[in-house]
Amino acid sequence: MGSAYLDKNGKQASGKPAKAVPRHGGLQKAAIVQTLASLIWIPQAAIVATAVGRIANGGGFNDVLWLAASIATLGIVRSCLEAASGRMAFWAARAELTARRERAIEALSRRSPIDSARPSSGEAASVIGEQAEMIVPYLSRFQPARFKASAVPLAILVCVVPISWVAALILLFAMPLIPVFMALIGWRAQAASEKQLSATGGLNGFLLDRLRGMATIRSLNAVDATATRLRADAESLKVRTMAVLKIAFLSSAVLELFAALGVALVAVYIGFSLLGEIRFGAWTSGLDLTTGLFVLLLAPAFFEPLRELSAVWHDRAAGEAAIKAIDALNADGLMLPKGTHQSEDQASAPAGAIRMQNVGFRYSKDTDAVIDAFDLNIRPGEHVALLGASGSGKSTLLALIAGQASCETGTVTIDGQPANPHLQSKIAWVGQKPHVFAGTIAGNVLLNRRSLARLDAASALDLAKLGSLARNHGQRPLGDGGTGLSGGEVLRLAIARAAVNRDASIVLADEPTAHLDAETASDITESLLVLAKGRTLVVATHDPRLAARMDRTIVLDPETVREAAE
Numbered sequence: 216m217g218s219a220y221l222d223k224n225g226k227q228a229s230g231k232p233a234k235a236v237p238r239h240g241g242l243q244k245a246a247i248v249q250t251l252a253s254l255i256w257i258p259q260a261a262i263v264a265t266a267v268g269r270i271a272n273g274g275g276f277n278d279v280l281w282l283a284a285s286i287a288t289l290g291i292v293r294s295c296l297e298a299a300s301g302r303m304a305f306w307a308a309r310a311e312l313t314a315r316r317e318r319a320i321e322a323l324s325r326r327s328p329i330d331s332a333r334p335s336s337g338e339a340a341s342v343i344g345e346q347a348e349m350i351v352p353y354l355s356r357f358q359p360a361r362f363k364a365s366a367v368p369l370a371i372l373v374c375v376v377p378i379s380w381v382a383a384l385i386l387l388f389a390m391p392l393i394p395v396f397m398a399l400i401g402w403r404a405q406a407a408s409e410k411q412l413s414a415t416g417g418l419n420g421f422l423l424d425r426l427r428g429m430a431t432i433r434s435l436n437a438v439d440a441t442a443t444r445l446r447a448d449a450e451s452l453k454v455r456t457m458a459v460l461k462i463a464f465l466s467s468a469v470l471e472l473f474a475a476l477g478v479a480l481v482a483v484y485i486g487f488s489l490l491g492e493i494r495f496g497a498w499t500s501g502l503d504l505t506t507g508l509f510v511l512l513l514a515p516a517f518f519e520p521l522r523e524l525s526a527v528w529h530d531r532a533a534g535e536a537a538i539k540a541i542d543a544l545n546a547d548g549l550m551l552p553k554g555t556h557q558s559e560d561q562a563s564a565p566a567g568a569i570r571m572q573n574v575g576f577r578y579s580k581d582t583d584a585v586i587d588a589f590d591l592n593i594r595p596g597e598h599v600a601l602l603g604a605s606g607s608g609k610s611t612l613l614a615l616i617a618g619q620a621s622c623e624t625g626t627v628t629i630d631g632q633p634a635n636p637h638l639q640s641k642i643a644w645v646g647q648k649p650h651v652f653a654g655t656i657a658g659n660v661l662l663n664r665r666s667l668a669r670l671d672a673a674s675a676l677d678l679a680k681l682g683s684l685a686r687n688h689g690q691r692p693l694g695d696g697g698t699g700l701s702g703g704e705v706l707r708l709a710i711a712r713a714a715v716n717r718d719a720s721i722v723l724a725d726e727p728t729a730h731l732d733a734e735t736a737s738d739i740t741e742s743l744l745v746l747a748k749g750r751t752l753v754v755a756t757h758d759p760r761l762a763a764r765m766d767r768t769i770v771l772d773p774e775t776v777r778e779a780a781e
């Protein structure tokens with residue numbers, strides 16, 4: 216079995232670069248349609264200029280009627296294309312967002328639950344649920360706007376050059392200034408957005424973590440310190456958000472200034488040309504009203520795509536930072552072992568056999584091996600205690616048997632099949648710190664597993680000697696984190712959760728009697744033995760009385776572990 220780790224810098228060990236900007240077919244089509252819609256203004260402007268020219272030359276209503284009709288028709292076509300392209304871009308962007316969310320969730324679900332380098336739940340939830348939404352305006356507005364900004368001004372320039380080289384030159388000089396300033400501002404904007412997103416994620420992670428640990432914070436009188444830190448984090452988020460907004464306003468102001476200057480210069484040139492004050496710049500003898508008006512109408516349209524780009528400029532910074540943040544969740548770490556469901560021939564193998572051969576495991580490349588060259592053979596139905604000093608690797612061994620992580624060397628097999636998360640139905644787990652969700656006791660046993668009925672919960676609760684308490688409690692909900700249950704009752708709940716899985720042939724229990732008084736510990740031991748009747752039981756414990764009730768005890772000690780296991 217192989218295992219995967221983060222490299223030294225916490226980057227993906229596989230070295231795959233994160234794909235920053237997606238190439239989505241729908242987005243490209245939307246960008247092309249939006250560009251076509253904008254280009255329709257060129258014939259519209261030509262027709263408007265022709266109509267005005269004719270009226271100025273004494274033309275009547277009939278002379279411009281069909282021109283007006285064509286302007287209106289082109290306007291309708293343009294609106295339809297704009298609406299269609301907006302919809303296309305939006306749905307393509309949402310599809311891309313969904314794909315990225317799925318990839319991130321899939322990658323997170325492949326991370327081992329015992330991987331301490333996993334992103335904090337609050338941060339991952341904030342990135343996937345909230346920050347990732349920034350990808351939609353970025354892809355649906357910024358990407359098409361960028362394509363339009365690179366195509367439409369060039370097309371307009373091509374139309375203006377044959378009429379007036381001076382007007383074309385003014386536009387040509389004004390244009391590059393805008394992207395240059397935008398790029399300069401953009402660098403700062405992206406850095407500011409990344410800082411703002413990381414502050415949001417950090418604050419969410421901190422909040423979730425501290426809400427979970429509220430009881431501890433109160434009991435250690437650390438409420439004020441936590442509130443101070445929360446206030447400082449919120450203040451820093453405010454400062455960073457204001458920095459992003461400042462840059463967004465600055466970029467719009469810069470663009471408006473250059474666009475206004477460009478249009479004003481063209482207008483001044485055309486005005487003086489029509490007055491006869493300027494006699495250069497046009498290829499022919501001079502500009503007339505029709506050609507002059509045509510160029511004048513095109514000048515604002517030349518800057519329009521750039522102005523649109525500016526309006527969505529901060530979407531780019533926020534969108535790219537969000538893409539980076541969501542792609543960072545795809546990083547490799549300590550991964551769950553790959554594996555398949557139980558195969559046909561393995562189904563006939565004896566149920567509950569565990570075999571570990573030459574197993575080696577470490578939590579990360581940079582740490583020492585927690586388990587080294589470890590061998591263990593547990594027969595179906597055997598009850599085994601893992602005894603050993605704190606930190607000797609008992610919980611780690613249970614996690615490897617449960618398929619929660621891959622071992623570095625050697626193999627772990629369950630009924631002849633490599634241990635992996637797909638074999639979970641075979642394994643009932645009684646954890647050291649069972650999480651109790653807000654809800655009823657029965658709901659906490661069933662955990663919305665559709666295959667289980669309320670009757671299953673009732674009999675599992677009876678087996679765990681929690682039946683009468685559950686009946687008295689009725690539909691009254693337990694508090695988040697198990698408020699309303701004693702430590703011993705929480706463990707009984709964990710036993711009931713394990714008992715409800717009738718297919719389990721293996722029960723793994725991690726220190727089920729820790730921190731309990733002798734009487735409760737003895738009760739829990741009895742319930743555990745009832746649960747494990749006819750099943751393989753592996754229990755990690757420091758409790759010699761619990762160990763004495765097992766068929767075999769394995770002492771995890773670096774010197775003796777191999778002999779003990781044999």
Ligand SMILES: Nc1ncnc2c1ncn2[C@@H]1O[C@H](COP(=O)(O)OP(=O)(O)OP(=O)(O)O)[C@@H](O)[C@H]1O
Nearest residue numbers: 329330331578585604605606607608609610611612
């Ligand atoms: N998620 C983790 N990430 C990194 N190191 C870990 C992780 N969990 C445990 N360790 C380290 O691995 C070693 C073995 O830990 P483990 O929890 O398996 O020991 P244990 O025998 O079950 O201890 P205890 O009896 O105190 O529960 C310890 O040195 C511990 O610090």
